[in-house]
Amino acid sequence: MLTIKNLHATVQGKEILRGIDLQVKPGEVHAIMGPNGSGKSTLANVLAGRDAYEVTEGEVTFQGKDLLELEPEERAQEGIFLAFQYPVEIPGVNNTYFLKAALNSIRKYRGLPELDAMEFLKLVKEKMNVLHIDQSLLNRPVNEGFSGGEKKRNEIFQMAVLDPKLAILDETDSGLDIDALQTVAEGVNALRNSERGIIVVTHYQRLLNYIVPDFVHVLSNGRIVKSGTKELALELEAHGYGWIDSLEPATV
């Protein structure tokens, strides 16, 4: 579904990604781990199409299309979803209204009929039950006054409603306590299926106890230096990131 070949990207003139290769197939969960500054969030943002990041070399193909040619909203409409590390607040804009507009925009792109208010509310109620989301979240302005945990849950809730083909979770576990972490992880697991690809970007192994990945990749200095299965994450936890520096860069 997603193929990344030799991706190089800079931000503010500094090269952060130095040749990333990665393949994600439908149904797979890939974890990207690495120390601060390794380029994890950069990778997530480059895939989402954030302007501040400039791609200097390489290709990214998503469902047969050249992803780098598409605008951020087009990428979303194609089915890419980014759960932000720091979800921004949008005062005055009702959460439900926002989601409905987003969903309909995506449906329109795909040639599907737009949902009216009643149909949308029905969809939302279904998803709310699966994710144990509180009713009150629906009527508040997007992320305004939300606690850290609520913001992250709102991201997963949006993911559930928008039903993306590829979901990228950018440090979804940062700032969460154990309980919140479990709730968020449950939410993500509820959305795992054989068609959806998920990339989990994280610092710590702990999240991966709850969202068990199929593949783990370790990022260091802008390259994937080692790939493995979920055991790799446990090894990392035991030895620390310093251990990685002594290894050869991996080929995928």
Added chain:
Amino acid sequence: MSTATDTIEEFANKEYKYGFVSDIDADTFAAGLSEDVVRRISAIKQEPEFLLEWRLKAYRHWLTMTEPTWPHVQYPPIDYQSTIYYSAPKPKKVLNSLDEVDPDLLATFEKLGISLAEQKRLSNVAVDAVFDSVSVATTFKAKLYDLGIIFCSFSEAVREHPDLIKQYLGSVVPYSDNYFATLNSAVFSDGSFCYIPKGVRCPMELSTYFRINAANTGQFERTLIIADEGSYVSYLEGCTAPMRDENQLHAAVVELIAMPGATIKYSTVQNWYPGDKNGVGGIYNFVTKRGKCAENAKISWTQVETGSAITWKYPSVILQGDNSIGEFYSVALTNNKQQADTGTKMIHLGKNTRSTIVSKGISAGNGQNTYRGLVKINSGAENARNYSQCDSLLLGDRCGAHTFPYIEVKNTSSQVEHEASTSKIGEDQIFYCKQRGLSAEDAVSMIVNGFCKEVFRELPMEFAVEAQKLLGVSLEGSVG
């Protein structure tokens, strides 16, 4: 600015779609102002002596006045002698019914989305259509008259109900009030007049639609609304003008009188030509609007100002009667080179009076938006309460928002609250919306609408949607 916003700026600026000129035969004076011009205006309208005298007093007073320079706006000096003070479309024949209105005029209003034709008009909105300072048609007059409601052009009211005019004209905005109101008092040509009898709740929205067409003319409308005891009326004013390179002056006066227990709701959706993106052309909107409340009466002003090169107005309420209520809800947008100095004055005189002010300013492009408000609590105003909220939204880094709140309290039992905020739409917020599948334009529109929600909620339903769309159109190409 990031490349996301560059992309947005590339979108063609949507043309002001009301910028067309109608080719209509008109009676037009030569440019210039003199006592003779004032007499001619009065004569053309066949006005009674008292009104001519009033005009002349105003004109002579105007000659002694100096144009005020304190607003936070800049404009080149206005040459009052190169403006035309009267231009009226020549009627093809005497009008007895709407069917006999000049079809070209009907077509103009059709194009603006104001249908005067019998079959197509909104059945719950009566419209007084004013073309270049002359009222050309008023719908539903007869139906309203059956209820005792008078809704007609100001000129007609002068002819048919001179006593009402004599009693109330200038009672809220005296002819000497300020430079532009005085000028208006001398040369006003038309506007709307409305009288609601005791205890009557007006069954439909009343609206006036102002359309400037002729070049080089000044627009001086006069509107007077009188709500007798216990009555209710909701009134809406809409305005557009053609695109021209020269600036045109619009100096209107609106007086509202709410008698004991009456309620007047006055809404404005102002979309005068704002000038092009370099600030060439555009209407100068220098308007005096004021209402007076008797006891237990209420006046609400709601305005959405998106047009005009310069907007300078302070719709105000004099809370004379005990327990009276004044409200002001405003969204003012300045884009490109527009300037606005707007706000309100709430004057608390009676006991237990309340006022609410919610002002939302949106600045984009190089727009300069100023809020100027006065909350005045007189010594006799026991137990007065005021709540003011003044929010500014800045789009981009070249625009400005300024606030000048004046609070004068002479009674210690009063309660005055003032809140203010300044914010901008961050690139982060736009990216967040885009990542969810929304275009940048939709994102800005949504965020701005959220910002204005409290004000839009106060507009009559029919116009809330129009106001939202108008805001969207006016903001195109402005994200920063």
